[in-house]
Amino acid sequence: MEMRHEWLARDNxxxxxxxSVEQFVAEVEEPNRPVLLEGCIDTWPALQKWSRDYLxxxxxxxxxxxxxxxxxxVRVPADPVVVGGATYAFGIYSQELRSVMGYDQCxxxxxxxxxxxxxxxxxxxxxxxxxxxxxxVLAVGATMNLAGHLMVYLSLASRVARPPVWLMCxxxxxxxxx
Numbered sequence: 487m488e489m490r491h492e493w494l495a496r497d498n499x500x501x502x503x504x505x506s507v508e509q510f511v512a513e514v515e516e517p518n519r520p521v522l523l524e525g526c527i528d529t530w531p532a533l534q535k536w537s538r539d540y541l542x543x544x545x546x547x548x549x550x551x552x553x554x555x556x557x558x559x560v561r562v563p564a565d566p567v568v569v570g571g572a573t574y575a576f577g578i579y580s581q582e583l584r585s586v587m588g589y590d591q592c593x594x595x596x597x598x599x600x601x602x603x604x605x606x607x608x609x610x611x612x613x614x615x616x617x618x619x620x621x622x623v624l625a626v627g628a629t630m631n632l633a634g635h636l637m638v639y640l641s642l643a644s645r646v647a648r649p650p651v652w653l654m655c656x657x658x659x660x661x662x663x664x
Contacts, residue, residue: 604662634661
């Protein structure tokens with residue numbers, strides 16, 4: 487098959503605004519022509535309502551310091567510990583990993599790697615999905631999330647023995663992989 491020059495051309499796709507369904511079918515769908523539809527969401531209420539201030543208000547309950555990641559925090563004696571949204575709030579509780587767990591920056595960077603690796607390597611869920619029903623895959627994912635993040639919480643709250651870095655990596659990976 488020969489590569490035609492027009493296939494490689496840029497900015498040559500027609501832009502349309504305000505098309506009716508009938509026009510779309512007749513002028514785009516039936517002739518199988520590409521088109522960029524503009525203004526499709528201009529009337530959505532969310533565009534007017536969802537400002538940065540509104541999202542911060544509803545996500546933080548209007549509390550001071552609400553410009554951080556949306557997380558659920560639990561207070562333990564003198565230390566805030568993140569128990570939900572851990573992959574998004576790692577920067578917030580990485581300081582706790584240094585002070586409570588005694589980890590150095592190299593160990594925290596390793597934990598951050600496993601925090602990012604977890605959601606991007608879905609091998610356990612993919613393999614399980616091949617042989618199990620969806621409800622079981624979801625149940626296993628929820629259990630992994632709970633177990634992984636619960637162990638991070640218990641470690642930071644000094645409720646369990648201080649785990650070595652490799653074990654904390656496994657906790658974070660399991661919690662994030664779900």
